Amino acid sequence: MYSCLTGAMSKSAANNTVEYAANKCVGCWSCVMVCPNGVLARDVSTHQIAKCDLCPGRDVPACVANCPNEALTLMTDDGKIINGFSEDMVVENIVID
Amino acid sequence: MIKTKYLIIGNSAGGVGAAEAIRKHDSSGTIIIVSDEPYPVYGRALISKYLSRERIFEDILYRDQDFYKQNGINALLDKNVESVDTNTRTARLSDGETIAWEKLLLATGGTPIVPPMKGADKKGVFTFTKLNDAKALDGYLNNAGKAVVIGGGLIGLSVSEALHKRGLGVTIVEMKDRILNVMLDEQSSHMAEDNLSNSGVQVKTNNTVAEIGGGESVTHVILSDGQKLACDLVVVAIGVSPRKNIAAAAGIEVNRGILVNRQMQTSMPNVYACGDVAEAYDFIYDICRPVPIWPGAYLGGMTAGANMAGGEAEYPGVTAMNSLGYFGLDIVSAGMVIAPDDSYELLVDESNGNYKKLVLKDNYIKGMVFVGDIDKSGIIFGLMKDKVDVSQFKQKLLTDDFGLIHLPEPMWRQRLECSL
Numbered sequence: 001m002y003s004c005l006t007g008a009m010s011k012s013a014a015n016n017t018v019e020y021a022a023n024k025c026v027g028c029w030s031c032v033m034v035c036p037n038g039v040l041a042r043d044v045s046t047h048q049i050a051k052c053d054l055c056p057g058r059d060v061p062a063c064v065a066n067c068p069n070e071a072l073t074l075m076t077d078d079g080k081i082i083n084g085f086s087e088d089m090v091v092e093n094i095v096i097d
Numbered sequence: 098m099i100k101t102k103y104l105i106i107g108n109s110a111g112g113v114g115a116a117e118a119i120r121k122h123d124s125s126g127t128i129i130i131v132s133d134e135p136y137p138v139y140g141r142a143l144i145s146k147y148l149s150r151e152r153i154f155e156d157i158l159y160r161d162q163d164f165y166k167q168n169g170i171n172a173l174l175d176k177n178v179e180s181v182d183t184n185t186r187t188a189r190l191s192d193g194e195t196i197a198w199e200k201l202l203l204a205t206g207g208t209p210i211v212p213p214m215k216g217a218d219k220k221g222v223f224t225f226t227k228l229n230d231a232k233a234l235d236g237y238l239n240n241a242g243k244a245v246v247i248g249g250g251l252i253g254l255s256v257s258e259a260l261h262k263r264g265l266g267v268t269i270v271e272m273k274d275r276i277l278n279v280m281l282d283e284q285s286s287h288m289a290e291d292n293l294s295n296s297g298v299q300v301k302t303n304n305t306v307a308e309i310g311g312g313e314s315v316t317h318v319i320l321s322d323g324q325k326l327a328c329d330l331v332v333v334a335i336g337v338s339p340r341k342n343i344a345a346a347a348g349i350e351v352n353r354g355i356l357v358n359r360q361m362q363t364s365m366p367n368v369y370a371c372g373d374v375a376e377a378y379d380f381i382y383d384i385c386r387p388v389p390i391w392p393g394a395y396l397g398g399m400t401a402g403a404n405m406a407g408g409e410a411e412y413p414g415v416t417a418m419n420s421l422g423y424f425g426l427d428i429v430s431a432g433m434v435i436a437p438d439d440s441y442e443l444l445v446d447e448s449n450g451n452y453k454k455l456v457l458k459d460n461y462i463k464g465m466v467f468v469g470d471i472d473k474s475g476i477i478f479g480l481m482k483d484k485v486d487v488s489q490f491k492q493k494l495l496t497d498d499f500g501l502i503h504l505p506e507p508m509w510r511q512r513l514e515c516s517l
């Protein structure tokens with residue numbers, strides 16, 4: 001978030017999510033360079049970042065809701081599980097950064 | 098006299114980061130931001146997109162137009178601060194106004210370096226660090242066909258790309274033997290240079306502009322090796338130096354930039370500095386030095402702002418780190434890209450036309466260069482920043498499928514569950 005040169009990526013004080021305004025992204029990839037989890041993808045067709053937006057409008061992100069193995073869990077920073085199975089089954093978390 | 102609790106001089110990443118952090122701790126204390134530019138905060142790196150006409154002004158704004166109003170910030174734009182007095186805690190503007198402050202942040206940025214050069218005062222000689230520079234260049238392009246850019250660094254390449262997109266023939270003149278020599282190693286420099294040549298940009302290394310020629314306006318340059326190049330304009334893009342004169346005159350300790358501690362405090366109580374003007378912490382070299390990059394300015398501003406407002410924040414530090422994509426070639430570099438001696442270990446992967454190199458010392462990553470496939474550079478950067486011993490998964494670091502899954506479970510779990 002701190003690395004964004006354009007203001008496209010910003011932290012929402014309201015729900016503690018990192019919000020992304022694609023129209024402001026110029027594809028400088030500064031966020032790719034510093035994302036410790038490697039979750040930001042270059043969309044080569046638009047030359048902009050593709051970022052998980054946690055499916056705004058849905059209660060639970062589509063991947064969490066539809067994973068056939070129920071391997072995905074949605075957690076908050078402090079480890080609170082919003083949706084999903086028990087913690088020992090977590091393979092990959094989507095963390096609200 | 099105007100009174101304010103917080104005075105911020107500078108309205109870019111550092112100043113805005115500070116104002117945002119102040120507001121997290123203090124919702125009502127008065128904030129004044131003074132800027133010598135007439136614009137609300139914009140992404141400084143995007144002036145090249147403005148010049149290339151890929152972005153209009155509204156689309157390079159870093160925050161919404163109502164940012165100042167929303168945050169209760171009094172922005173005094175198009176004003177120069179002449180001096181600050183740390184005893185009386187005042188600042189004098191060049192229009193005669195005096196501002197009394199309780200906490201001061203110097204986020205004054207850098208000034209482009211223009212070395213003494215015969216003809217540098219001619220019409221058609223530009224620098225390229227501010228929106229007004231882009232506007233001035235834009236207004237000069239109508240009858241221009243050829244440009245000479247002095248300096249093959251980040252600013253030089255960004256302005257070259259914009260001018261190239263506007264249809265000009267561009268020649269970059271670089272004093273050293275390779276472009277981007279501060280941030281890249283030899284191989285990646287040459288890849289960048291080949292890419293420029295293939296795109297139709299000329300690069301002349303080991304050369305400088307000895308003289309800018311013409312009448313009232315530029316018509317040519319003469320290089321140090323005697324070559325004469327016809328051109329309609331010259332952009333001086335050698336670098337920036339910290340704009341520290343106000344601080345130095347106020348008796349604040351300066352070296353190349355303003356000295357600050359990990360709280361971003363200067364030698365004077367209640368006075369802070371951040372961004373290109375400051376010498377702040379570099380986590381790779383473990384020293385304070387000027388690292389003029391946008392993310393560092395923003396983080397430094399956030400740290401300063403929190404401390405100014407009574408919070409407790411420590412600057413995590415940055416290091417020389419850049420992501421560039423000029424002329425379609427994606428490059429990421431950070432930290433020590435060239436091993437200082439042979440006690441360092443190098444990991445290199447050159448498969449599929451990419452170039453990836455890591456510089457390690459005793460199993461800790463100290464530097465990285467990625468050309469082409471940069472997608473995993475963030476994970477590597479995180480391991481470098483967090484000083485993680487990579488011995489257990491070293492052989493995996495540069496493989497195509499490298500991911501958090503290759504880290505020991507406690508490590509990836511911790512990284513996922515507690516990201517910054």
